[in-house]
Amino acid sequence: MSAVVLDSVSKVYPGGQRAVADLSLEIADGEFFVLLGPSGCGKSTTLRMVAGLEEITTGGLWLDGRLANELTPRERNVAMVFQNGALYPHRTVRDNIGFPLEIARADQAEASARVVEMARALGIDPTLDRLPGTLSGGQRQRVAMGRAIIREPAVFLMDEPLSNLDAALRTDLRVEIGGLVRGLGVTTLYVTHDQVEALTLADRIAVLRDGFLEDVGTPPQIYESPATAFVAGFLGAPQINLLAAVPEAVPGEGVVLHLGTQRLVIPWTDPRAEHVAGHHAATVILGIRSDALRPTGDPHLGPVLSGGIRTLEYHGHEWLAHIDAGVTVVDAAEVGRRVRPEPAAAGRSSGGMAGRALSLLRGGRREAAGPEPAPHVGSHRRAELLARLHSRDGYGQGSHVHLAVDLERVLIFGRDGHRVDPVLR
Ligand code: ADP
Ligand code: MG
Numbered sequence: 001m002s003a004v005v006l007d008s009v010s011k012v013y014p015g016g017q018r019a020v021a022d023l024s025l026e027i028a029d030g031e032f033f034v035l036l037g038p039s040g041c042g043k044s045t046t047l048r049m050v051a052g053l054e055e056i057t058t059g060g061l062w063l064d065g066r067l068a069n070e071l072t073p074r075e076r077n078v079a080m081v082f083q084n085g086a087l088y089p090h091r092t093v094r095d096n097i098g099f100p101l102e103i104a105r106a107d108q109a110e111a112s113a114r115v116v117e118m119a120r121a122l123g124i125d126p127t128l129d130r131l132p133g134t135l136s137g138g139q140r141q142r143v144a145m146g147r148a149i150i151r152e153p154a155v156f157l158m159d160e161p162l163s164n165l166d167a168a169l170r171t172d173l174r175v176e177i178g179g180l181v182r183g184l185g186v187t188t189l190y191v192t193h194d195q196v197e198a199l200t201l202a203d204r205i206a207v208l209r210d211g212f213l214e215d216v217g218t219p220p221q222i223y224e225s226p227a228t229a230f231v232a233g234f235l236g237a238p239q240i241n242l243l244a245a246v247p248e249a250v251p252g253e254g255v256v257l258h259l260g261t262q263r264l265v266i267p268w269t270d271p272r273a274e275h276v277a278g279h280h281a282a283t284v285i286l287g288i289r290s291d292a293l294r295p296t297g298d299p300h301l302g303p304v305l306s307g308g309i310r311t312l313e314y315h316g317h318e319w320l321a322h323i324d325a326g327v328t329v330v331d332a333a334e335v336g337r338r339v340r341p342e343p344a345a346a347g348r349s350s351g352g353m354a355g356r357a358l359s360l361l362r363g364g365r366r367e368a369a370g371p372e373p374a375p376h377v378g379s380h381r382r383a384e385l386l387a388r389l390h391s392r393d394g395y396g397q398g399s400h401v402h403l404a405v406d407l408e409r410v411l412i413f414g415r416d417g418h419r420v421d422p423v424l425r
Contacts, residue, residue: 003029003187004050004155009059011045011211019045021211022059027189032181035191036198037208038234043191046208047157050189051080064154079153083160085144087132093119093143094128100151118146121180138169145177149184156181156188162197174200195235199223207231210339217425224409225424229417232287233332238320238386240411241288242335244328249277257286260326264303264405266412275420276412284420285330287411290320293387295395296404303405309397310383319392322383323401329384336417 004027011020020042027033035043048054050061052073061068063076079100087096094115095102101111119125122142132140141161148156161177162170178201181188192198198205199219206216207230215227226232232240245257245264254267255276264286266273276284299306307325387403389395412420 003027003031003064004033004189005060005062006046006050007060007062009046009049009061010057011042011049011054012057019211020049020208023208023211023213025206025213025216027187030185030187032178032188032190032201032203034198034202034205035189035208036195036205036234037193037214039193041208042211043193043208044159047080047159047189047191050076050155051078051157052076053080077154078157079148079151079155080157080159081141081144081148081161083163085141085147085161087140087143087147089132092129092131093124093135096132096143097146097150099147104151114150115146118150122146122176138165138173141165141173145180149180149186152184152186154187156186158188158190160192161190163192163194177201195237199235207234210337212338215423221425225419226287226411227419227423229285229287229330229335229411229413230332230337232411232413233335236289238290238388239332241286241290241293241385242330242332242413243286243288243384244283244330245286246281247276247279247284249280255280257284259286259305260328262305262325262327264305264407264410266407270407272412272421275422279414279420283415285335285413285415285417287413288385288405289409290386290388292406292409293385293403294406295387295389295393296402299402301404303407304402305385305405306400306402307385309395309399309401312389312392312395312397319389319395321385321387321389321395321401323385323387323403324383325385327384335413 004025006023006025009020009023010018012018023046035046037043045054049056052071056069063071068076088099091099097118098111098115101114116125116128119128122145124139124142124146127135127139132143135143145161162173165173174197190201202219204216204218205222207214207222209230215222215231222231223235226235229242233242243259245259248256248258250256254265254270255273257264257266266276293305296304305325307323309321310324311322313320313322385403387401395401414420
């Protein structure tokens with residue numbers, strides 16, 4: 001039986017803001033399920049509707065087979081951890097963690113043993129007699145988590161519990177949460193905008209955008225075979241190369257994809273050829289991850305894209321080459337967008353989210369794959385292709401580089417951002 005079912009759930013806030021649109025999800029008993037998406041896409045609203053903190057406008061919420069729309073938060077038997085795990089400031093760590101057991105009037109000796117056990121599992125047992133004000137951010141978040149878990153709720157809800165911590169702590173706590181929650185086997189709905197958290201923690205991920213569900217699947221499904229160009233662009237670092245191409249079906253050869261003056265050929269033996277041939281002379285979008293590009297000395301052997309290196313960035317374990325290749329970059333944030341952002345919301349997110357602003361700036365000649373042109377932001381022109389180099393190997397600014405393309409890993413999307421070939425889940 002599915003532990004949590006959302007059946008065409010929508011949320012319209014009193015001001016008329018539609019935060020969640022027709023969302024259907026089935027979360028299995030014991031599953032670690034992650035809601036992923038950029039700021040403002042409706043993740044918290046969804047979580048709060050499951051918790052009973054926000055009314056559901058239309059649609060059905062089922063918890064453990066029971067229609068739950070009208071149940072109070074307490075009746076739902078869920079526990080929630082927020083970004084700033086709010087603690088009772090005048091209670092010790094011990095009393096904070098034990099609070100839910102106190103409310104439930106659990107046996108005292110048993111409860112105190114359980115609190116100690118929980119604190120040990122979370123690595124905060126030395127802090128048991130301290131007040132929250134004397135703890136670090138990471139310790140406070142552990143206490144909040146302990147308090148949520150201790151009652152063993154039917155569903156565990158977490159809203160960006162790690163996003164206020166610094167990078168090293170975030171990684172530590174991420175690994176611990178994964179282990180702890182899995183050990184308990186409690187159904188978990190975890191919200192984050194961080195694709196690394198989603199990929200590393202989830203059994204399955206749902207990607208939201210502007211309140212709509214873009215894709216749902218296991219981490220490898222979402223990463224290797226995303227349903228849309230937006231999802232491809234949201235997962236993975238460095239960001240996937242999204243390039244405009246014009247397909248030409250050539251009998252005997254295959255589908256020739258024209259990228260400016262360059263070309264890649266999908267042979268007819270490739271099952272994708274037939275699908276992309278249906279877009280003959282239209283525009284498609286190629287998704288090529290930087291690790292599907294490998295420098296080669298021989299531009300005539302197999303599929304190759306070539307260009308001049310504009311910038312080489314040192315990343316320690318590798319070099320990242322920004323390459324001008326005379327191709328047209330597509331903006332993942334804009335492809336196939338179903339709603340326009342409100343002016344206020346757009347201003348907020350481009351101010352606050354560097355990634356978003358960068359993706360808008362990426363590429364000089366830009367292809368708007370949707371019906372409306374992509375917004376023009378600034379005049380700064382970024383390079384068109386990102387590729388990883390294992391060593392600097394005689395490459396430098398201005399050097400010409402040939403990149404062998406791993407054709408099998410090239411993703412092909414239509415102008416609307418949806419994959420041209422069937423997406424298997
Ligand atoms: P996320 O958690 O993904 O960042 P939210 O669920 O918080 O997104 O918000 C989704 C959308 O709903 C946003 O456009 C946000 O501005 C709007 N929103 C959130 N809370 C309210 C509210 N209480 N009243 C009106 N609009 C809201
Ligand atoms: Mg949120």
